[in-house]
Every structure is written in C-alpha cells, then in structure tokens.
Amino acid sequence: MPAAAAPVALPESVDEVLQALADEPEAMILAGGTDLMVEVNAGRRRPVSVVSLTRVRELAGWSRDGDEVVLGACLTYADMERGPLAALVPALGQAARTIGSPQIRAAATIGGNLGTASPAGDTLPVLAALDAVVETAGPQGSRRLLVGDFVTGVKQTALLPGEIVTAVRVPLRRGRQEFLKVGTRNAMVISVVMVAVVVDLDGRTVRAGLGSVAPRPVRARSAEAFAAEHADWRRGAVASPDVVARFGQLCAEATSPIDDHRSTADYRRRAVAVCASRALARVLPPEGVHGDGGPSDE
Amino acid sequence: MTFRLTVNGRPRDVxxxxxxxxxxYVLRERLGxxxxxxACEQGxxxxxxxxxxxxxxxxCLVLAAEAQGRSVATVEGLSAGDRTLTDVQQAFLDQGAVQCGFCTPGLVMSVHDLLDRNPAPDELELREAISGNLCRCTGYGRILAAARTVVERRAAATPERELP
Known part of the structure; x- marks a missing residue:
C-alpha cells in the first residue's frame, strides 16, 4: 500500500500535478487562492486534500510564439497589468489592472479566472474577443479549446476530471484595443458590466466581447459585422456618431443580463450600450488611426 | 498537519x-x-x-500549508528592534493617520511595499497602491499625507547626485 498522500501536494511539473490529481481525485486545485480561500474561509468548502500549482515552472510566466502570446496558467494579473505583455495585448492589461487590488493581483492567476469561470471573470470578455485558445492537460492528454467553448455556463467549464488549464494562447492583433468595466468603485469590485473591443487592422474586423451580462462571455457578432462594414479602413476610423451609437445598441441586444444584487438587467443593457459606443470611438476614432498615407503602425 | 513556515526570517513550526x-489564522492563532x-476573510x-x-x-487568501518553503514577512518584522518604528510607521503617527488603528498594519505594509518599488509615486500611483486597504475612520487624507511625508523625508535624506 502506498504511503498516504500528503494533504497538500506541491508538485513541480505538470506530470506531477496530473499524478497528484489521479491519486486524489477529490483534491481541490489551488493557484492564487483568491477564489478558493474565500470559499474555505466562509466554510462553504472543506478541502480534504489540495494540489497546488504554484511551484510548477511550466505554468508560470508567458512567452511569445509567432503571432501569439502564450500565457501560463499561473501568470498573475500583476504580471499582465503593465510591461511588455500589456503593450502586446492592451485590453488584457487594462482588464488585469481593474481586478481586485494590488494584493489580489499579486496572487490571482489567469488560469484561475478561467477555472472559476464566473460570469464576472474580468479577463474572459477580452479572451473571447481575441478568440484565445485554452490549453489543458489531463489523463487523456492535452486539448485546445476556444475560450467560448471552454466556459460552458455559470462557473462551469469543459474541464474533465483530472484535467487542468495549462496555458492560454492569445492571438496578437494589430490595432487598438479597449476594455471598459462598470462597478461601484475602481478597486475591489465585482463587475456589473464589461466590454472589450478589439480592432484587427489587418483582418479589417472589429471584435466585441461582453461580460457579466450572460452566463458565459458573449461575442456581439452582429455589432462586430456592422462596425466592420461601416468603418473607414483606409484611415482606421468610424466618423459617424450614428454608427457608434448603433454599435452600442447592437452590443446591448447581444446580451441576456439578469437582475441581481449588483444591478438590474435594464441597467446592464444600458451600460453595455454606453461602454461599447465609447470603446468603439476610442479604437476607431473619428480622426482615424492612420495618416492619409495609408496603413501604418498607427 | 505539521509544516514549517519562515516568518520574518525565522523558521516557525506549525x-x-x-x-x-x-x-x-496560523499567524494570529498559532504563531502569536x-x-x-x-476582518473580512475574503481579500x-x-x-x-x-x-x-x-x-x-x-x-487570509493564502493557504498556510501552501506557504511552506516561502518567505513570509509580517508587520511585526518591519522594524529592526523593540520599540523602534520604521519611517512609514513614524509618518503615520506624525500625520495622525491612525484613528481606530485596525487598518493601520495593512496600510503600513502597503505603503512600504509601494515605496520599495517606486520611491517617487505620483498621486494616482499612491491611491492605487492603497486601493486594497479599507479604512473606515480617516477618509484616507491623513494616510495619503503620511505616505507623502515618507517620500519627502527619504528624498531629503538621500544626497543629491552630482550632475554630470
């Protein structure tokens, strides 16, 4: 009979993590702890064993891989909110900086945001807008799923027993990005509404991800198509206020918000429209992001 | 379960x-x-x-057993010896930044953390750095004043570099 597993496993590789989860199928997976420990402190969850991911080097940090960045599951928001990664994926940096407080951002991870899969998960609308791909590892090997397929419902994911998130692959897009969030203050707030709008100047698309307005992150496809159709792509501009307003309306129509203790469905729809319009006017401003000489790096 | 933490540079067995x-919980109830x-137990x-x-x-959001092998530094370890204060603690006293005092240890830790990374924060950086610390007494004005005082005193104590 093997020795009883330690109640806290501190594996140092993904293989060791998967083995620890195979040994202790009921184990709770711990990364930054900012979701799990709230539940434990409140007595809502009582762990009998824990598998910690924080010592796994493969899961830390991020790297550039061609026209993508690969974010390790244990990358913290503090690592995302400024520096070279925030320059490469500005909307993700903006979203990261709105999360919690410096203390929370020093601990909480992008893999945890995905694993928890809260409708209010702050990075999820950005990842959805960018068509980021979640990489998982498990007993049956590794898988890749679009964020939109990974999150299956309110705090529900496509993770199978014994599987973990190992990384997120985020495509790099040339063009401006904006993330806006409504809450009762600038820190320590669970979002009432989130809007991420990303421009792809090369693909000539506008991408809109919405959060806290449906069980899962929402892509506002008809709003995206409308904006792309009405943008002046030579200048990178949306000059008409009517287009900006209509884009906001179409984003609001893509949502299915609820009334809850943080807000009402009506307010959420209204706030999405305002934020989406504001975001579009920033990423494709009336004066354009290009000079008249044609496409350039802004 | 039994494990060892390193708290303020010293090994502590739990x-x-x-x-x-x-x-x-372990710091307060087991290690004195x-x-x-x-306060909130939810960060x-x-x-x-x-x-x-x-x-x-x-x-409160760190699983104690997960902290084994890591370095933990608490407010008790800030000052060098008994009955001495750090410059941040002294500035909190000088500026009247302490009222009921409950939030003070956390705020002192936050201000130290900020100024270690950024010796000359602007107003927004200062406010952002303490955005995760709630104070229900002071309205934050005296706390921000204390932080600014530390910045000024440290700058004054640093000899100006000769211009090339």
Missing amino acids: EGAWLGESLL LPGSKN ECGSCSVRLDDRLVCA
Missing part, C-alpha cells in the same frame, strides 16, 4: 493545523503574531496584508 487554515488583522479589506516572497498579498 503543528496540529487543519488543512484549510489560512496563513492569517496578531499584527495582521482579521476585501487588506488588513492582513503580508509579503509572501516579496509580493504583497492578503494572508
């Missing part, structure tokens, strides 16, 4: 703990370090701010 105990305050208030491997975190 015995008979329950798996789910937070670092905050009540400087980190327990909202910052009163339990400690440094874990040089990152400022809420001790």
Whole structure:
C-alpha cells in the first residue's frame, strides 16, 4: 500500500500535478487562492486534500510564439497589468489592472479566472474577443479549446476530471484595443458590466466581447459585422456618431443580463450600450488611426 | 498537519493545523503574531496584508500549508528592534493617520511595499497602491499625507547626485 498522500501536494511539473490529481481525485486545485480561500474561509468548502500549482515552472510566466502570446496558467494579473505583455495585448492589461487590488493581483492567476469561470471573470470578455485558445492537460492528454467553448455556463467549464488549464494562447492583433468595466468603485469590485473591443487592422474586423451580462462571455457578432462594414479602413476610423451609437445598441441586444444584487438587467443593457459606443470611438476614432498615407503602425 | 513556515526570517513550526487554515489564522492563532488583522476573510479589506516572497498579498487568501518553503514577512518584522518604528510607521503617527488603528498594519505594509518599488509615486500611483486597504475612520487624507511625508523625508535624506 502506498504511503498516504500528503494533504497538500506541491508538485513541480505538470506530470506531477496530473499524478497528484489521479491519486486524489477529490483534491481541490489551488493557484492564487483568491477564489478558493474565500470559499474555505466562509466554510462553504472543506478541502480534504489540495494540489497546488504554484511551484510548477511550466505554468508560470508567458512567452511569445509567432503571432501569439502564450500565457501560463499561473501568470498573475500583476504580471499582465503593465510591461511588455500589456503593450502586446492592451485590453488584457487594462482588464488585469481593474481586478481586485494590488494584493489580489499579486496572487490571482489567469488560469484561475478561467477555472472559476464566473460570469464576472474580468479577463474572459477580452479572451473571447481575441478568440484565445485554452490549453489543458489531463489523463487523456492535452486539448485546445476556444475560450467560448471552454466556459460552458455559470462557473462551469469543459474541464474533465483530472484535467487542468495549462496555458492560454492569445492571438496578437494589430490595432487598438479597449476594455471598459462598470462597478461601484475602481478597486475591489465585482463587475456589473464589461466590454472589450478589439480592432484587427489587418483582418479589417472589429471584435466585441461582453461580460457579466450572460452566463458565459458573449461575442456581439452582429455589432462586430456592422462596425466592420461601416468603418473607414483606409484611415482606421468610424466618423459617424450614428454608427457608434448603433454599435452600442447592437452590443446591448447581444446580451441576456439578469437582475441581481449588483444591478438590474435594464441597467446592464444600458451600460453595455454606453461602454461599447465609447470603446468603439476610442479604437476607431473619428480622426482615424492612420495618416492619409495609408496603413501604418498607427 | 505539521509544516514549517519562515516568518520574518525565522523558521516557525506549525503543528496540529487543519488543512484549510489560512496563513492569517496560523499567524494570529498559532504563531502569536496578531499584527495582521482579521476582518473580512475574503481579500476585501487588506488588513492582513503580508509579503509572501516579496509580493504583497492578503494572508487570509493564502493557504498556510501552501506557504511552506516561502518567505513570509509580517508587520511585526518591519522594524529592526523593540520599540523602534520604521519611517512609514513614524509618518503615520506624525500625520495622525491612525484613528481606530485596525487598518493601520495593512496600510503600513502597503505603503512600504509601494515605496520599495517606486520611491517617487505620483498621486494616482499612491491611491492605487492603497486601493486594497479599507479604512473606515480617516477618509484616507491623513494616510495619503503620511505616505507623502515618507517620500519627502527619504528624498531629503538621500544626497543629491552630482550632475554630470
């Protein structure tokens, strides 16, 4: 009979993590702890064993891989909110900086945001807008799923027993990005509404991800198509206020918000429209992001 | 369960703990370090701010057993010896930044953490740095004044570099 597993496993590789989860199928997976420990402190969850991911080097940090960045599951928001990664994926940096407080951002991870899969998960609308791909590892090997397929419902994911998130692959897009969030203050707030709008100047698309307005992150496809159709792509501009307003309306129509203790469905729809319009006017401003000489790096 | 933490540079053995105990609980109830305050137990208030491997975190959101092998620094370890204060603590007193005092250890930790990384923060950086620390007495004005005082005193104490 093997020795009883330690109640806290501190594996140092993904293989060791998967083995620890195979040994202790009921184990709770711990990364930054900012979701799990709230539940434990409140007595809502009582762990009998824990598998910690924080010592796994493969899961830390991020790297550039061609026209993508690969974010390790244990990358913290503090690592995302400024520096070279925030320059490469500005909307993700903006979203990261709105999360919690410096203390929370020093601990909480992008893999945890995905694993928890809260409708209010702050990075999820950005990842959805960018068509980021979640990489998982498990007993049956590794898988890749679009964020939109990974999150299956309110705090529900496509993770199978014994599987973990190992990384997120985020495509790099040339063009401006904006993330806006409504809450009762600038820190320590669970979002009432989130809007991420990303421009792809090369693909000539506008991408809109919405959060806290449906069980899962929402892509506002008809709003995206409308904006792309009405943008002046030579200048990178949306000059008409009517287009900006209509884009906001179409984003609001893509949502299915609820009334809850943080807000009402009506307010959420209204706030999405305002934020989406504001975001579009920033990423494709009336004066354009290009000079008249044609496409350039802004 | 039994494990060893390193707290303020010293090894501390924890015995008979329950798996789910937070670092905050272990510091206060098992190791006799009540400087980190327990208020919200959900990371909202910052009163339990400690440094874990040089990152400022809420001790209530750290699983204590997971902190084994890491370096934990609490408010008790800030000053060099008994009855001495750090410049941040002194500035809090001088500026009247302490009223009921419950949030003070966390705020002192946050201001130290900020000024270690950024010796000349602007107003927004200062406010952002303490955005995870709730104070219900002061309205933050005296706390911000204390932080600015530390910045000024440290700048004054640093000899100006000769211009090339």
